Amino acid sequence: MDRPLRVAVVGAGPAGIYAAEALAGQDEVPVAVDLLDRLPTPFGLVRHGIAPDHLKMRALADTLRHTLDHPSVRFVGDVEVGRDLSVADLRAHADAVVFTHGASGARRLGIEGEDLPGSLAATDVVAWYTGHPDADRARVEQAVARARDVVVVGVGNVALDVARVLARGPAELETTDMPQHVLDALATAPVERITLLGRRGPAQASFTTQELRELGHLSAAVALTDPEGLDEESEVRAVARNLATLREFAEHVPEPGKATVRLRFFARPVRLTGRDRVTGVVVERVAVDPADRLTSTRETEELAADLVVAAVGYAGQDLPGLPVSGGVVPNEGGRVLRDGAPSPGEYVAGWIKRGPSGVVGTNKHDARETVAALLADAPTLPRVEGPDLVETLRARGCRPVLLENWRSIDEAEHALGAERGRARTTIHEREALRTAARVQR
Ligand code: NAP
Numbered sequence: 478m479d480r481p482l483r484v485a486v487v488g489a490g491p492a493g494i495y496a497a498e499a500l501a502g503q504d505e506v507p508v509a510v511d512l513l514d515r516l517p518t519p520f521g522l523v524r525h526g527i528a529p530d531h532l533k534m535r536a537l538a539d540t541l542r543h544t545l546d547h548p549s550v551r552f553v554g555d556v557e558v559g560r561d562l563s564v565a566d567l568r569a570h571a572d573a574v575v576f577t578h579g580a581s582g583a584r585r586l587g588i589e590g591e592d593l594p595g596s597l598a599a600t601d602v603v604a605w606y607t608g609h610p611d612a613d614r615a616r617v618e619q620a621v622a623r624a625r626d627v628v629v630v631g632v633g634n635v636a637l638d639v640a641r642v643l644a645r646g647p648a649e650l651e652t653t654d655m656p657q658h659v660l661d662a663l664a665t666a667p668v669e670r671i672t673l674l675g676r677r678g679p680a681q682a683s684f685t686t687q688e689l690r691e692l693g694h695l696s697a698a699v700a701l702t703d704p705e706g707l708d709e710e711s712e713v714r715a716v717a718r719n720l721a722t723l724r725e726f727a728e729h730v731p732e733p734g735k736a737t738v739r740l741r742f743f744a745r746p747v748r749l750t751g752r753d754r755v756t757g758v759v760v761e762r763v764a765v766d767p768a769d770r771l772t773s774t775r776e777t778e779e780l781a782a783d784l785v786v787a788a789v790g791y792a793g794q795d796l797p798g799l800p801v802s803g804g805v806v807p808n809e810g811g812r813v814l815r816d817g818a819p820s821p822g823e824y825v826a827g828w829i830k831r832g833p834s835g836v837v838g839t840n841k842h843d844a845r846e847t848v849a850a851l852l853a854d855a856p857t858l859p860r861v862e863g864p865d866l867v868e869t870l871r872a873r874g875c876r877p878v879l880l881e882n883w884r885s886i887d888e889a890e891h892a893l894g895a896e897r898g899r900a901r902t903t904i905h906e907r908e909a910l911r912t913a914a915r916v917q918r
Contacts, residue, residue, distance in 0.1 A: 481507040481549070484770035485571035485866065487558050489514035490521015491837045492827025493577035494541045495844035497769040501549040503848075506855045508548045511571065511866050516555035516610065517910045518886060519545060521579060523837060524903075525607045527640040529653035530645060537837060545880055553867060554878035555911070561875050562866075564798030570866045572858050573822045573851050576813070577844070580804060580828040582792035586630060590749025591787070595620045595756075599635045599788035606642055606663075608656040608905035618662050624784035625667045628758045630746050632682040633758050634677035636788035637692060640671050644738050650714055654894065656905045671698070671738045672780060674758075676745040677765050678706040679723050686718040693726060698736040702726040706742055748776065749785055758782045791833035799823075811847025812854075822858050824851050882914035889913035 484500055486493045488510045500508045518524060520538045527534045545552050553628035558578070567574050583598035585591065597620055607868050627643060629636045642650075647664040655663075664695060675682050679702070704727045711717045721738065731737050737884040743763050750757040762776040793804035800807055800815055805824045807814040813823035826847040835843075863869075870877050878886075884903065890913075894901035904910050 480860075481509040482573065482858070483511070483861065484573045484575065484851070485511045485513060485567050486575045486577060487513050487567070488521060488576070488578040488827070489519040489545075489552060489554065490577065490579055490827065490840075491523055491537075491541065491595060492579065492782070492840040492844050493521070493575070494519070494544050495574050495841045496826050496848055497547070497550045498544040498688060499845045499848035500851075501544065501547040503852065506852050508549055508876055512545070512550055512552050513556050513580075514552075514554045515560075517555040517883070517907070517914055519552055519554065519883060525609045526603060527607075527837070528603075528642055529607060529655045530642060530650060531638075532653070534837070535631050535654070545883070546878050551867070552878070552880045552883055553870070554883060555914075556870060556875060556877050559796050559798075561870060561873065566795065566869070567710075567866075568822065569861060569863045569871060571822075572860050573855075575811075575824040575826055575851065576796070576799060576806060576829055576849060577825070577827040578796065578829055580791040580792045581831040583787070584609065584790040584792050586787045586789060590751065590755065593749055593751050593755040595623070595751070595783060596785045597787070599629075599631070599639050599786050600791065602639050602642075602786055605705075606653075606655055606659050608659065608903035608907060610907040612905070614658070618658075621662050621786045623667070623821045625669050626781040627668060627671040627784045627786065628746075628780055628782040628785045629671060629673045629788055630758075631788035631790070632673055632684055632740065632742075633788060633790070634684050634688050635790075636673055636710055636786075637684050637688045639786050639788055640673055640738050641692060641695065643668050643672055644692075644695050644698035644736055646695075649696060652899060654890070654899065654901045654903045656903050657897070658905075669736050671736065673738070673740045674728045674746060674760065675740065675742040676763060676771060677742065677769075678709070679720060679740075679742050680706065680709050680711055680716050681765070681769075682719060682740075682742070684719070686715060689722050690717055692738055693722065693729075695738070698738050699729050700726045700733050700738050700740070701705060701731070702740040703742075710782040718769055719853065745771065746785075750779065751773045755782055755785050758785055791828065793829050793833070801829075805829060809819065811843075811850045821854065824848075876911070876916045878911075878914045878916060882916050885915045886910055886913045 605617040812819040
């Protein structure tokens with residue numbers, strides 16, 4: 478057939494954009510890529526995951542945006558697969574579909590009291606401070622407003638992000654693109670003590686050293702830890718660096734007028750306490766046996782907590798029409814497996830392919846592997862006869878946000894930021910984003 482291969486990429490986060498880049502950047506197979514996102518905005522976790530105070534990392538959006546400008550790529554935002562379009566609809570409009578919609582759910586602690594007001598998943602807090610349109614503002618802000626004692630469960634990079642953002646002083650956040658209501662809520666939050674709980678030892682923590690070190694350089698808080706487990710020698714460089722940083726924290730002492738951020742290890746939450754809202758966390762001291770299994774010591778203590786944040790990982794969510802097992806879509810090098818066999822024309826990349834781990838850049842290699850499989854299959858993929866995807870969406874009453882509309886949002890966010898001397902401010906309401914997008918019927 479004499480037309481480019483039509484490829485739909487579901488999700489305009491890093492994995493989706495890297496997949497689009499790999500498709501548009503080759504000249505073996507002419508392609509026309511539709512890059513769909515359920516939000517009116519691109520960039521996925523670069524916009525709504527990377528902490529707003531990580532300005533350099535967030536600037537990755539400036540690199541990713543080049544792919545949106547590529548003539549073979551069409552951004553189609555504000556369209557949700559599973560609501561506006563089914564997987565079957567997509568298959569009828571595209572010769573190949575690459576699912577890169579990530580893992581947006583939160584893993585749960587599964588303990589008593591987890592649903593009390595004041596107990597949040599890190600995904601709730603991150604959605605709120607990055608201005609995600611689906612954030613539950615009222616729930617998060619009620620908890621943040623009384624957050625004197627904060628317990629963050631987990632010792633991964635997301636736990637550090639949440640702890641750091643809560644511990645920062647208003648002046649440190651002023652230059653970020655956080656919505657004004659987030660800056661106001663953080664400026665008045667009464668945070669005094671933040672405790673991070675690692676269920677295993679410091680050598681098993683999953684945060685990275687650069688992020689850990691940052692915790693030691695906050696102007697409004699002191700990072701502390703206990704010496705237990707820090708004398709261990711590790712041949713793994715990343716672990717040895719973490720231990721060296723933690724040894725420095727173990728020497729720190731609280732400073733008057735500053736909050737504390739304390740990392741505690743061998744500590745597992747067993748219950749959240751409180752009647753109408755969280756008031757504490759019962760923590761059990763655990764031991765780790767040589768086979769890395771956690772064993773109970775039966776020693777417990779209760780930590781005061783007005784806010785508990787479970788930062789224990791993301792979880793892949795079901796998309797009707799797509800197989801999911803253990804939070805990922807079964808696949809072989811990016812080819813979706815249905816009943817154990819590759820399903821022609823269906824691919825995955827990113828967290829929904831390999832699980833919620835790795836840094837943004839990990840998705841580049843991952844997406845390239847998937848695109849290589851797709852391009853190898855291209856000669857044998859049946860070509861669809863269906864109409865153009867955007868025409869179908871419009872006929873269904875959808876108003877997709879295309880590149881020029883996203884540019885209007887981008888301009889509006891710069892203008893909003895300029896009102897307070899900032900580079901940009903995130904527009905956090907879906908309707909406000911749609912207004913800024915100026916989509917013509
Ligand atoms: P993560 O690295 O998997 O960390 C999850 C943490 O939760 C671990 O400490 C884990 O402990 C703990 N945990 C899990 N279940 C638990 C339970 N039931 N009770 C107590 N603790 C529990 O996940 P993440 O922090 O969500 O990060 C996801 C990915 O994004 C990671 O690859 C991360 O590096 C990346 N990321 C990177 C950055 C950055 O580069 N700055 C920022 C944010 C996220 P165990 O190890 O014992 O299971």
